[in-house]
Amino acid sequence: MLIQLKKVTIVAESLLKEGILEILKAQGSTGYTITACEGEGSKGIHASDFEGRNIQIDTIVSSEVGQLVLTAVSERYMKNYALIAYMNDVEVVREDKFK
Amino acid sequence: MLIQLKKVTIVAESLLKEGILEILKAQGSTGYTITACEGEGSKGIHASDFEGRNIQIDTIVSSEVGQLVLTAVSERYMKNYALIAYMNDVEVVREDKFK
Amino acid sequence: MLIQLKKVTIVAESLLKEGILEILKAQGSTGYTITACEGEGSKGIHASDFEGRNIQIDTIVSSEVGQLVLTAVSERYMKNYALIAYMNDVEVVREDKFK
Amino acid sequence: MLCRCQKQSGTSHIMELAIQNLISPVVLCFVLGAIARWVKSDFKLPDAVYQSLSIYLLLAIGLKGGVAISKTPINELILPALVTLALGIITPLSAFFVMRKFGGLNKTDAAATAAHYGSVSAVTFLASIEAAKLAGLEFEGYVAALMALLEIPGIIVGLILARGKGSGSLGSAIHDVVTGKSIFLLIGGLVIGTACGADKIDGVAPFFIDPFKGVLCLFLLELGTVAASRMRDMKQAGWKLIILGSAIPVVHGILGTAAGILVGMSPGGAAILGAMVGSASYIAAPAAVRIALPEASPGIYLTLALGVTFPFNLILGIPLYMKTAEILSQL
Amino acid sequence: MLCRCQKQSGTSHIMELAIQNLISPVVLCFVLGAIARWVKSDFKLPDAVYQSLSIYLLLAIGLKGGVAISKTPINELILPALVTLALGIITPLSAFFVMRKFGGLNKTDAAATAAHYGSVSAVTFLASIEAAKLAGLEFEGYVAALMALLEIPGIIVGLILARGKGSGSLGSAIHDVVTGKSIFLLIGGLVIGTACGADKIDGVAPFFIDPFKGVLCLFLLELGTVAASRMRDMKQAGWKLIILGSAIPVVHGILGTAAGILVGMSPGGAAILGAMVGSASYIAAPAAVRIALPEASPGIYLTLALGVTFPFNLILGIPLYMKTAEILSQL
Amino acid sequence: MLCRCQKQSGTSHIMELAIQNLISPVVLCFVLGAIARWVKSDFKLPDAVYQSLSIYLLLAIGLKGGVAISKTPINELILPALVTLALGIITPLSAFFVMRKFGGLNKTDAAATAAHYGSVSAVTFLASIEAAKLAGLEFEGYVAALMALLEIPGIIVGLILARGKGSGSLGSAIHDVVTGKSIFLLIGGLVIGTACGADKIDGVAPFFIDPFKGVLCLFLLELGTVAASRMRDMKQAGWKLIILGSAIPVVHGILGTAAGILVGMSPGGAAILGAMVGSASYIAAPAAVRIALPEASPGIYLTLALGVTFPFNLILGIPLYMKTAEILSQL
């Protein structure tokens, strides 16, 4: 009953929200979950405190879509923006929700 | 020293909080962590903005309890409510906290 | 292009924030993400609601650093404080960000 | 002839009232919020603050209403209270009937929608108070108590109408409704206001009373964005429902206004009662219905309540009920 | 005979005071919050807003106190300040002694509890001010400065009492206490208020002064839910401790009141000082103690401070200190 | 000789003004926030509340400005508006030139910085209003409208200056700027204020007008911590840039003040215009620049705007512009 899928997680400055969600949609993700967060990494400075801190975007996708999303996000944003992206295996109920 | 357990994650509209926590307890989970989040999926509409957005509930459990929780939650809520549920492997310190 | 690393997750009462971040730095983590959360576990009581609820700290690290962080955190805090800690595998883009 | 003449001047008067009503900070903030959504602005009131503004508004309504109750002889309250309760039982029934007969909804969806039209929208209530003030109409202070009375029965009648269709026990549903934060705070505020009376509430007036209208503006700014999202979902509801979502408030609103005049309320108070009766809840009812009637479609009841009926009342309904009250009071 | 007679009328007066004190928006909001928890309402002030209300209250107390200091000749301040400092050193010692001797606590738990009773509860302080105003008592404006003075020494004495028992350096613990947000904001507000004086603070009065009491209501609504949770944990503390948690504030409170009268404060000011001395901190102290004394059980010190002593003072303690001040001032 | 004499007394007057300006709740709250960061206090206004305060301030500025517009004959507005637009085009050019020539920045970084200096800091604007009030200077109510005018062109000019260097379309960048929440709320407030006029805005004054300055204090408390973090990043910017970050506001500020006097504004109004022109945006501009010019380094433009120029203006710039206005108006 459980199906093996991937959870892709992207942590980025919140200004990138719209752009990342566009990528998700374009690559075939059917849904996402956003959480507000803070953090520190290699890029110390964030654009604007008025815009809120970081966001974490999770999306459950197939392994292929996961690869595509990671590639697209890192190509578009990794160089100039504060962003990390990774994925891990998850066992999911009701796979039809994610297709 | 590290023990292999499961992390079950449930993302759902926040109205379901009490019900989901009841299920967790009933199935043998010893603790949980709740995070506020937003999201989109197959069900576009949430019941009430006054009640807050989505919640993400994580619980660290044994593999068996994880299966039970996923089954119980999806049977009770998946049809009519906005909800996804999945689990993944985690290596945990101090397993006695989770029994 | 994807590299296998570990994501260490620590959920703790928020008073411990500074101390945990010190440990992360000392053990060689290069970044972290903090999310506000609530929860329940074996220790029912938290020190002060004025100080905010729980926090969840995620850090992407190598397997060795992950072990060190888990050991250090649990040795220093597990006995007296509300805290859980675990880690899981993640596949990461651009490993150079985490070294 | 006099009647027709009156009617004409009445109609023009309604337009004036409507325009005067529209050009107010409260309404314009709602419109600004909707525009924010339409032009895809990234404006968004943080969730925590939006929830806190709700808490503030409900508690403040309660406190104010409680002070009014503490000043009103009980026998003046009884008749309006009874009539309000009656309307809280009648209007979900009529909404259910209309939604089944003309709206083509199944039993559960019709009952869920009925629960919303039977209950009351706190913000419509507040907007009608502002409109009454703007128009220079006096009204009874105890209307906030009537609002609390009107919130609950409609929801319960709606849930009863849906019964048989599986779902949990009515008892626990009622517990949820009454302890749900919106009704809990409203009633809590009423009790505190009544117990403390005007003198002691005066000390908290610079927080709960004076800035109230401004807080309402901020709340409506966010509500405008939410309502604009709902308006986008209108296709799901369909044109038939959208027309009904404008017709029902007119019927219920005029009924409520007439009932208010009948039991001797002032024109202002009757119009406010009309606005309440004509309004559809989108805070207390959705939460209760979502839990008790999970099969009902939020795409229908929420869109009707927040996307259709609320803006309709805000812009056209309230002036209409005020005009109705004026005409009826002169009979 | 005169004395006994006075005592009787005194007793009845305390009941009146207690009831008058109870029926106020501030106290009733606290009760409403506790009820919310008991009936399992889903009411909850979002964390971010609750924290911000704390920030507001502490800064506002500071500003107000600062203005009062700027108006008070220093030599008037010296004696009350010294006596407050002395009480901040004596009361943790007495609380420690009692908790060890009669409470059966181990050294660490007793010291942790002592730190709480040695420090002060800002909300009890505020409630005592409201009660004094309600009773028509005048008081010295500089009491807020005394509160700031009273916050710190008790915590430090408590930490010293626990020493030897492992734990980190006292120096870093003290740094944490002083830069902890609650004390930082209070002192910051005092300095700003003193530097600016009444005229310049007037410009921010519509935000920091006028709505203050209303904000306090909202804060107490949430604090009521938190305190109600603590009351549930009372089993962990045990009956003996609960009795001590009511006895200590009486002793400390009367001591503080008497000291206030002795150094020439007005009855109102002395009663407020008594309420402060009798209160137990549940904002600054828990945070400091949790870090510096991790082995101490929050199930004991938090339950005592917030679940027992705070409601006791709110409902019975404050009227008692006011009556005490009245009697002592007539001697 | 008269001139020199005047100049001397002018200089001393500036110090007095600066000190009087410093000792105000608004400035001291900023300083307190910075201290909080320096002593590593855990004070932190929750993000949700900080964002909401921004929303409140921008909407309130808009409403107030709108009321002023509704009272001002249009022909009085035209000249100041045109001059403001011109300054919004000139100042990014001069800042770009200076940053390229003397600051050693590459084209993108210079353009990004220019966008900030061409736009305006709402909080500097507010602080200059408070300072003018404190100094007893009258000013034109429509300055808030000028601020809205000044926000946008500078950003657009900055983005044009950077062009060629890859990046997306200018059109979508402009859409982002105009629908960005800060400018959207400011303009929305202006429209609502103008449409409603003084009478109707009066009803929301106890929320949007009276407590405004106090809210500003709370906002500045948090902004102080943010600015203090930026000051730590100054090494990244380098001394040359820090000096330019103080010199540019002086030049632009005096230019703006002189322009204001020239078009017949009162000394107070001209000084406020000067403060706006001399200020660098750290709300609207950073968000726009970050999206449209990703290669530009926030470590430079943010540090200059928030870490250097904002505190400079708050403490020295504003008194300087006021003195300048006074002198120029006497010529």
Ligand SMILES: Nc1ncnc2c1ncn2[C@@H]1O[C@H](COP(=O)(O)O)[C@@H](O)[C@H]1O
């Ligand atoms: N090693 C890490 N572990 C967890 N989160 C990280 C790590 N590095 C960076 N982050 C998160 O990603 C954001 C952007 O990272 P960076 O681009 O490295 O500044 C940071 O603000 C953190 O929230």
Ligand SMILES: Nc1ncnc2c1ncn2[C@@H]1O[C@H](COP(=O)(O)O)[C@@H](O)[C@H]1O
């Ligand atoms: N593919 C997905 N990845 C991550 N989160 C999802 C996904 N689909 C749905 N969600 C989350 O689960 C909630 C309910 O989903 P749904 O029932 O599909 O509307 C959404 O609001 C999202 O927060």
Ligand SMILES: Nc1ncnc2c1ncn2[C@@H]1O[C@H](COP(=O)(O)O)[C@@H](O)[C@H]1O
């Ligand atoms: N089994 C669990 N699953 C997920 N989170 C947990 C679990 N147990 C504890 N937690 C989290 O860790 C915090 C501290 O746990 P404890 O020390 O057991 O009180 C709790 O408040 C929860 O947020």
Ligand code: NA
């Ligand atoms: Na209704």
Ligand code: NA
């Ligand atoms: Na004390």
Ligand code: NA
């Ligand atoms: Na500028």
